[in-house]
Amino acid sequence: QQQVKQSPQSLIVQKGGISIINCAYENTAFDYFPWYQQFPGKGPALLIAIRPDVSEKKEGRFTISFNKSAKQFSLHIMDSQPGDSATYFCAATVRGNTPLVFGKGTRLSVIA
């Protein structure tokens, strides 16, 4: 019930391409879905987040798509750049009630 399943485990994308990372959850009570970005040697940092009352949220080159009926959400990185190379974690929670539950992470490498 508390799991968040993330795929793929690793991803290699050409510079300028679109990176897509997917997550699925079971707990229908989850009401907040953030994505975190982690560079080597650093702690994870919030990248973008969405609530289930909207189907899409865009911030610059980063977009979250949310499908409530399928219990899935995904991160799209448009015009991927080498500086986007990092590990990305999706997460989910019931705000005010449970701690963030993280997916297992996706290691993204953007090659020139």
Place this chain on the structure above:
Amino acid sequence: DTAVSQTPKYLVTQMGNDKSIKCEQNLGHDTMYWYKQDSKKFLKIMFSYNNKELIINETVPNRFSPKSPDKAHLNLHINSLELGDSAVYFCASSHEGLGDTIYFGEGSWLTVV
């Protein structure tokens, strides 16, 4: 000006030793956490404190003992270190409690030899 700072950043120690990791946040947040990240990058919550009170204690060996002297500090003490304790330990904080946006420190890399 670091928001969540933890020390030491690197720690190499022998099996059986006792060690502590300190954490401080200057964000004025009420809730603090310890997360463990293993070699496969999996992030798992260990403990959470809200205003110095323990609110989450996941299935963690009792060799691990958190202490929160005030709401800006959360330290982690580990007794009788084992090889399997080798990991990166992240301190984190959030403003409004469980489920709120978490701000992580830069991690403490523990290696037990």
